[in-house]
Amino acid sequence: MMQNQTSPTPKGQLEHRYDGIAKVTGKAKYAAEFTEPFPKKDLVYAYIVQSTIPSGSLASIDQKEAERAFGVIAVLTPFNAPQLTSAKPHNLSILQDADVHYNGQPIAVVLATSLPFARHAARLLKIQYNSQPAKLNFMGRLAEARLPKQGGKEQPGTQRGDLASSMTKATVTVDETYITPIQNHNPMEPHATIAWWEGEKLNVYDATQYISGVKMSLSRILNLPLENVRVQCPYTGGGFGCKGTAWSHVVLAAMAAKIVQKPVKIVLERDQMFGPVGARPTTVNKIKIGADAGGRIVGIQHDAIMHTSVMDDFVERSAGPSRMLYNSEANSATEKMVDMNLGMGTYMRAPGEATGTAVLEIAMDELAHKLNMDPVQLRLVNYAETDPSRDRPFSSKHLRECYTQAADRFGWSKRNSQPRQNSEGHKLIGYGMATATYPANRSAATAVVRILPNGHAFVGCGTQDIGTGMYTIMAQTAAAALGLDPTLVEARLGDSTLPKAPVSGGSQSTASVLPAIDVAAKQAKLKLSQLAIQDSRSPLYNAKDTDLDTKDGRVFLRSNPSTGESFTALLTRNGSQSIEAEGSAQPAADKASMTTQSFGAVFAEVAVDKDTHMVQVRRVVGTYDIGTLMNNKTGLNQLMGGIVWGVGFALHEETVIDPVYGRTVNESFADYHVPVNADIGDIDVSVLNIPDTKFNPLGSRGIGEIGITGAAAAVANAIYNATGKRVRHYPITPDKIMQA
């Protein structure tokens, strides 16, 4: 069904995932699956009890009957839990006070010798509340929207030019409101933590995108020296942002393990993934775009209002793409928020850009129709050669080629620009397109590389593989720098005792971790060369290290490759010691002088049933400008996964909050819809593969997020082309199409 670029595996790339066999054979252990190094029989199972009111406080919890239930070891509530160093931040704090901020808030935990015992005892708790009126109406309270606060300061919107004056030059204007719903990440692997203590030292297996972040959070809130906390996570079963920060259950596991003096395991149930571990906020976007008769945009105004939790602000920057994606004489973009009694918002795959492109790119389609201009042409007319939001160049931008290549692969020229003209039997067929974009981020990282006497190598970094292929490209990168076959490199990650790396979020791991590995491996190679030239028994004795090179596990004279020896021979002769080197890399010093950004073009074909209004996404074609693609299999797969998310954004995903009780009503995979196999047609992903070496020496940018961007709008625009019906409220379900 799904199609990729079908080219042979490029030289130096692993053909298969480094961890593929371990995963399909079940040998790969995820956080909840560990049964050592602690005695397995000691494991204590925790079940989190959640509030059933949206606002107020706990009056009392009668836990006598629960404590008497079979297998129960302890029940912790705000009335008996130990004090943490701080009752904030809210994402970490747990059982510190009796306040209830949302329906589903963790308010107690039952610890028992089995999960069923804990679950059963949880039902025996008698919980009394003092209810308060809750803020649950969002659409009716938009007038209350306020600016977001960060670090105590209000974050104002951005303005460029004189919008009112520029808009007077518009001959065509689009002025509409677009809505995106609350969404929850729902990785296949739910959040899970096993915590155990060895004296004053805390050990944690945690399903996370950021082992170092979990370590810092636990250290801070439990008042432990940083070195007393170790966090491990060799495999993460998807994260999408909700595992980017530690949440309160991680703290709870550590707290409970201390109290019961045994290892404690907490695995969130699927329904517990809706609320306590973050969500993408709902957004209402008023977008006004004015253009002259030639399609040149004179002004863009995007005022976004989103919900936020009464506990703390999280800004989904859905107006972001409107600031920088296209040239416009004047530009005004604001983000405001409305407080709600709901769980915290957080980063979710392409935070800001996913919602922002989903709404802006429908508005652009509407503008193209009003201008009677091809949607691709409209984007080319307003192509931003430099970043209009910051008035500086891009490190590398090849979006034009993306439009051309994707349009060609898709067959865009066959599109009928008038809607509802193309049908097959009961199906209306439509084509749509949109622009994709996501920033190229990078942070400091450190890695360690060892050349082993047996001719193999080791690369270690305290990063994470959240299903993305990090193991694979770590091994490849070390191999390339060392002159080794990548299958001979062992990769390790997911342990906070390894050198530090940033969160596997914001599409930054590739651009952060690989340059560090490159530095470490080159350092190791230099040490190896120096060993050879100082060894009188080596054929390279007294050579200059700058004259040496390595390939296929040999070190040799570049000018005369037959003069040299294998790593194994050299190391064996020198006491069979490994050569080890650490390397660090950080963003370029002049990074503020340019914008580093990825782009893409995505095209979709849909078939919409005339009677049932059900949508089938038949084809999606995406072409991306993401620098150098490090691995074909894992990279194209990740972009494809992003597109599947885009289809889900367009048609399916929505967290529904009950208007009276403030509780999520569809907190299961049966009711919270994501695409199933039958929803996904052919997906054709290609990349330009143009290195962005101003961004980092390897020329690669992260690709975790860009796949979702643009895809939702491409589907929405295709639905319009098929049916002539414009739905501006995601998800686009059959009833909305019928009633449009």
Added chain:
Amino acid sequence: MNPFAYQRVEAPDAALHAIAAQNAKFLGGGTNLVDLMKDGVETPSMLIDINHIGLNKVLANANGATIGALVRNSDLANDPNIITHYPLLSHALLSGASPQLRNMATTGGNLMQRTRCFYFMDTAFPACNKRVPGSGCAAINGFNRIHAILGQTDEGATSAHTCIATNPSDMNVALSALDATVEIQGPKGKRTLPFSEFHRLPGKTPELDTNLHSGELIVAVTLPPSKFAKNSWYLKVRDRQSYAFALVSVAAGLEMDGDTIKSAGLALGGVAHKPWRSLEAEHALTGKPATTETFQRAAELAVAGAKPHEHNAFKVELAKQSIVRALTQASKGVEA
């Protein structure tokens, strides 16, 4: 999950004997009951495993069918005689759930499948007359997009009678249109219920889904002689292409005499507390030419009296469009 006892029985008589225990329930495929037990919605003190009592055969030909209560949904859907003589039933079954669930779910269990009303399925909502009789209905003022538009009881959120839940089964809609009969065995012997009398409307007792009495066991479902084998269609409208419950579904069967409809079976899913068979629509189709006008008239009659709620008004129009489409498909023949 509450602690419960488990007993495996080997014969229908033993099952009937065992079910006499306080608050016991039969366990078939467990695809619905066990989920509800985990979430505290169902709290039986004992499960009586009837997976080994037989009743797992399908006997079907043009003159009728007898389907054992423990026939798995997959086996029934793929039975060659069912496909030949009752394709509507096979089609409906394959529209439901996923292959894994269909491999476990039983015919009798599917008849007993409980509503997917959010407020029934989550004990954290205090009001649900079906789950806790007398507690009211949270769906009335809640998110009621998936709820009933026909035959429901709406006396306000606090009334003990109010219930706007729907029956979620696809199989039941087809069995309704096919005019099936449910064979029941109880302490007092055997009895049968016409399919239309098996499931209930909420009336003043929304806690009751069916007219099966306590202590009774479904042993089989029977079908009358096949009339619609050549002209039937099951249409399911849902939010994604697979693995989603129906917003609206239509089971349509036509017995054709040339271009004239000799008889018809028409039932809707996703719109009521029970499969919504419309005898008025069937009557309006009978003897008429198979035209769009005829189908539209049947559609109007099928949803006559519909009373939608805040979020499900779309179902009235969607049901009508779906009925016309399903009847059109059926009239073109099964191969259409």
